[in-house]
Amino acid sequence: MILKEGRVLDPASATDEVMDVQITEGKIERTGPGLCDHFPDEESFDCSGLWVFPGLVDIHTHLREPGYEYKETILTGTRAAAAGGITSVACMANTLPVNDTAAVTRFIREKAEKEGIVEVFPVGAATQGLKGEQLAEIGFMKEAGIVALSDDGFPIRDAEILRLTLEYASRFNLPVIDHCEDLDLSRGGVANECATGTRLGMKGIPCVSESVVVARDILLSQWLGVHVHIAHVSCRSSVNLIRWAKEQGIPVTCEVTPHHLSLTVEDLDASGYDPRFKVNPPLREAEDREALILALKEGVIDCIATDHAPHDAQSKMVEFQIAANGISGLETALPLALQVGNKAGLSPSLILSKMTVEPARVLGIERGRLSPGKVANLVVFDPHETWTVDSKRFFSKGKNTPFEGWTLNGRIKMTLVKGEMVFLDENNPWGIPPFCL
Ligand SMILES: [Zn+2]
Known part of the structure; x- marks a missing residue:
């Protein structure tokens, strides 16, 4: 098939031009102008006025299966990803059982092979049961297909255990993704430590509870010469x-x-204090948000990751203090990121690089690029269409979004995984009945 005359954006090769993309047997065959004239027998899709870019890579997703299928499954989570233009997800290990053995890794991979509609790259737990005490079966999990290690949901508290994890991980060429939080400083906290929260009698989570662990991780990384990836950075002090x-x-x-x-x-x-806004790390202050945006621009922040954390209604529709943390984010991530970029004067290519080639590089996977010979994971996107967020229409089981009712700009029209169409928007320009596999 040929995607015809779209604005092709491939941050990895600094491409931003109108051209055709030909796909054969799951791979990108060639790119360039006028391919439809050279190959008149190929099925073609007119993409004029639309953007064509590599399928997004989400380095931080919670798919909840096994164990929490009432919140999300590999099927529903990967459908949500496809609808959000995300063709590769790295799924976190805090399932039940925890993904701390090769058997669980294999279960996730086999299930994803059978039911998943985008590519699933499991993240293994760094420590057994995410307890931070003993290392998990790192070597066996690597053989079974994990792409990174993380105890996400929890920090690795013990610096010696983190050191061992980093040393082992580097031997297996696995990045370590650390959720940075000093649990003593954040204990009992439910929202950012600030005047309003205090007035309402809520215990705060100060920025320093994150930054103090970021500092520790940086120093360990320097000492060992080993890569550390910091999850969901939220504040200015961490960025600095x-x-x-x-x-x-x-x-x-x-x-x-x-x-x-x-x-x-x-x-x-x-x-x-709507529980849909409750997330860990918590939403910070304006100066933090500004620092995060500046850090994206400067390249201090490498990736934009959803931290997709779907929850059942019961976990969220309770008092703020006891509500679960997290946002169902796969289906709103791209338009939100582009909107932030647009307001701050960051180019779409820069935003896309943080959601394609950069996370792929951190994970060491051959994804997030659009050039001949690469896997045909692609997105066709209408940058002009505006739409209103309606969680009832999410493919994810998680309806927990603080963006309910927001008007967003830009809509995924088509998602391809290995050359196969897995998602087609209801309002597509090709007159094809919509679907999500
Ligand atoms: Zn986390």
Whole structure:
């Protein structure tokens, strides 16, 4: 098939031009102008006025299966990903059982092979049961197909255990993704530590509870010469530390979420402490949000990751203090990120690089690029269509979004995984009945 005359954006090759993309047997065959004239027998899709770019790579997704199928499954989570233009997801290990053995890794991979409609790359737990005490079966999990290690949901508290994890991980060429939180400083906290929360009698989670662990991780990374990836950076003090680390040549990378780029504690306040705004790390202040956006621009932040955390209604529709943390983010990530970029004067290519080639590089997977010979994971996107977020229409089981009712710009029209159409929007320009596999 040929995607005809779309604006092709491939950050990896600094491509931004109108041309055709030909796909054969799951791979990108060639790109260039006028391919339809050379290959008149190929099925073609007119993409004029639309963008064509590599399928997004989400380095931080919670698919919830096995164990929490009432929140999400590999099927529903990967359908949500496809609808959001995300063709590769790295799924976190905090399932039940925890993905800390090769058997669980194999289960996830086999299930994803059978039922998943985008590519699933499992992340193995760093420690058994995410307890931070003993290392998990790192070597066996690597053989079974994990692409990274993380105890996400929890920090690795014990610095010696983190050191061992980093040393082992580097031997297996696996990045370690650390959820940075000092649990003593954040204990009992439910939202960012600030005046409003205090007034309402809520215990705060100060920025320093994140940054103090970011600092520790950077120093360990420097000492060992081993890569550390910092999950969901939320505040200015962390960004400043990571900027310093990168200036020193320390092998640190990091990610930020669309919600930390889009919202602040003021939004939480205005919502009347709506549990849909409850997330860990918490929404911070305007100066933090500004620092995150600047860090994207400067390259201090490498990736935009959804931290997709779907929950059942019961876990969220309770008092703020006891509500579960997290946002169902796969289906809103791209338009939110582009919107932030647009307002801050960041180019679509820069935003896309943080959601394609950069996360693929951190994970060490051959994805997130659009050039001949690469896997045909592609997205066709209408940058002009506006739509209103309606969680009832999410493919994800998780309806927990603080963006309900928001008007967003830009809509996924078609998603291809290995050359196969897995998602087609209801309002597509080709007159084909919509579907999501
Ligand atoms: Zn986390």
